[in-house]
Amino acid sequence: MDPFEMSPLGGRDFRPVTNNIVPYDQVMGSWPWDNRSQLGLGNLEFKDEVFGPESLEFDTSGRGPYAGLADGRVVRWMGKDAGWETFALVSRNWSEKLCAQAKDSTTKKQWKLESRCGRPLGLRFDRKSGDLYIADAYxxxxxxxxxxxxxTPLATQADGEPILFANDLDIHDNGSIFFTDTSNRYNRADHFFILLEGEATGRLLRYDPPTKTTHVVLKGLAFPNGVQLSKDQSFLLYTETTNCRIMKFMLKGPKSGTTEVAANLPGFPDNIRITEKGDFWVAMDCCRTTAQEVLIYNPWLRGVYFRLPIPMKYLARMVGMRMYTMIARFNGDGEILDVLDDRKGAVMKLWIGTVAHNHIATIPYPLERH
Known part of the structure; x- marks a missing residue:
């Protein structure tokens, strides 16, 4: 056997490209550090009760949280006495015998079942109808x-191309649903290769309920992930995980239809959510290392390095891929207002879901300052 067939890439058609990322040192020149590692002050809730709760929501009556889990269910918290109940399923093929293995397994072990059981990621309630909209990866x-x-399925393709990796969504006041399709080359089970390759085939889509049609708003995006409309609906923010940044798409005004960089980040962003005041929280895996920077700007080196016949966990360790959780608060202009992190990796009242773990983290906010 060819030893390179034993590499993390195996026989994949791997096409690494140069990432469009602002250098780490340049980003950190104006980045405020959380010297107290304040996320470590949070509490782990529902440990070993929920697996991979990527997105959290509360309904119009304040019930919840609702969470999409690794086993394909959307569950709802009913209080200490009743606990968690299954609220919704995304797949007719779901069965407890096959799919509920995530109750006692890691989310990675569940990947091979996700295409059958479903993997609900983004969740949003329509505050007018009470309906819950779900972006499911499959x-x-x-x-x-x-x-x-x-x-009920609403959109599985746009402009003749299948939606391969639906990720997050938000609902406009006019009823339109904006959502991300992360890649047209890799599905969620292979999401790590989107980052390694640096490919930019993701899309921002819009579903129109009256006509039941789906439109491509933007394409050629590098791992589009979280989505959040502004309070006045004049713009939309979305995260580009591969490029470590928040992008701003204008919906109103003289710049309507244009896109600009809202903020460059030290880590790889996931979801983004709005506050009551109209600011934005973004969660990210932090931070990039010098070795990662070398790989980022040298795609040929990535092509060689990840073809080595060495398990991925060791290759990742050698370039310092040991991330910790950081969340940052921005205003609509991309100015940093606050940063909370957990450099010790202890946990991550903010409700913080995580796609790769078996808990929900909560932390009171604003924090008491000393």
Whole structure:
């Protein structure tokens, strides 16, 4: 056997490209550090009760949280006495015998079952109808009524191309659903290769409920991930995980239809959510290392390095891929207002879901300053 076939890439058609990332040192020149590692002050809630709760939501009555899990269910917290209940499913193929293995396994072990069981990621309630909209990594955009049940598919393709990796969504006041399709080359189970390759085939999509049509708003995006509309609906923010940045897409005004960089980040962003005041929290895995920077700007070296017949966990360790959680608060102009991190990796009242762990973290905010 060719030893390179034993590499993390195996026989993949791996096409690394140069990433469009602002250098780490340049970003950190104006970045405020959290010297107290304040996320470490948070609490781990529901440990070993929820696996991979990527997105958290509360309904119009304040019930919740609702969370999409690694086993394909959307669950709802009913209080200490009743605990968690299954609220919705995204797949007709779901069965407890096959899919519920995530109750006692890591989310990575569940990847091979996700295409059958589903993997609900982004969750948003329509505050007018009470319906819950779901971005599922394999089943696209779906909706389920206020009483839950089996979700109804709304969008599985756009402009003739399948939605391969629906990720997050937000709902406009006019009823339109903006959502991300992370890649047209790799699905969620292979999401790590999107980062390694640096490919930019992701899209920002818009679903129009009256016409039941899906439109491509933007394409050629590098791992588009979290989505959040501004308070006045004049713009939309989305994160580009590969390029370590927040992008701003204008919906109103003289710049309508244009895109600009809102903020460059030291780490790899995931979801983004708005505060009551109209500011934005973004969660990210932090931070990039010098070795990672070398790989980022030299795609040929990535092509050689990740073809070495060495397990991925060791290759990652050698370039310092040991991330910790950071969340940062920005205003609409991309100015940093606050940074909370957990450099010790202890945990990550903010509700913080995590796609790769078996808990939800909460932390009171604003924190008491000393």
């Amino acid at each position: 089943y696209g955009l779906l909706v389920v009524g206020p009483e839950g049940g089996l979700a």
